[in-house]
Amino acid sequence: MCVIKSCNESYLESICINVRQQLLSSNVIAxxxxxxxxxxxxxxxxxDRFINEWIKRYNKxxxxxxxxxxxxxxxxxKRRFLNNLVH
Numbered sequence: 001m002c003v004i005k006s007c008n009e010s011y012l013e014s015i016c017i018n019v020r021q022q023l024l025s026s027n028v029i030a031x032x033x034x035x036x037x038x039x040x041x042x043x044x045x046x047x048d049r050f051i052n053e054w055i056k057r058y059n060k061x062x063x064x065x066x067x068x069x070x071x072x073x074x075x076x077x078k079r080r081f082l083n084n085l086v087h
Contacts, residue, residue, distance in 0.1 A: 012058070012069070016051055019074045023047050023081070032082055046085065050077045 023029050024044065033043045054073055 012055060015070045015073060016055065019070060019077065020047060020051060022074055023077060026078065029078065029081060032085065036085060038085070047077060047081060050080050 024047065029043065029047075032038075033040075038046075051073065054076055058069070
């Protein structure tokens with residue numbers, strides 16, 4: 001799922017997995033997808049794409065960002081999915 005390769009790969013992978021699971025189990029994501037008629041596979045694909053795009057821009061050297069990565073990624077992807085999904 002995550003496309004980044006670095007010394008922090010396992011750290012970022014575990015965050016990506018946790019965020020993805022939280023988003024997929026989120027009622028707000030499920031409701032929005034249902035309202036728009038988006039299939040589960042497409043929701044997963046969109047969330048993965050949004051996560052990967054965010055990770056590509058991730059500043060690997062920022063300790064503060066590393067500490068907040070999970071929350072930042074969760075909120076960023078959720079907001080983007082809810083606001084930018086046009087079906």
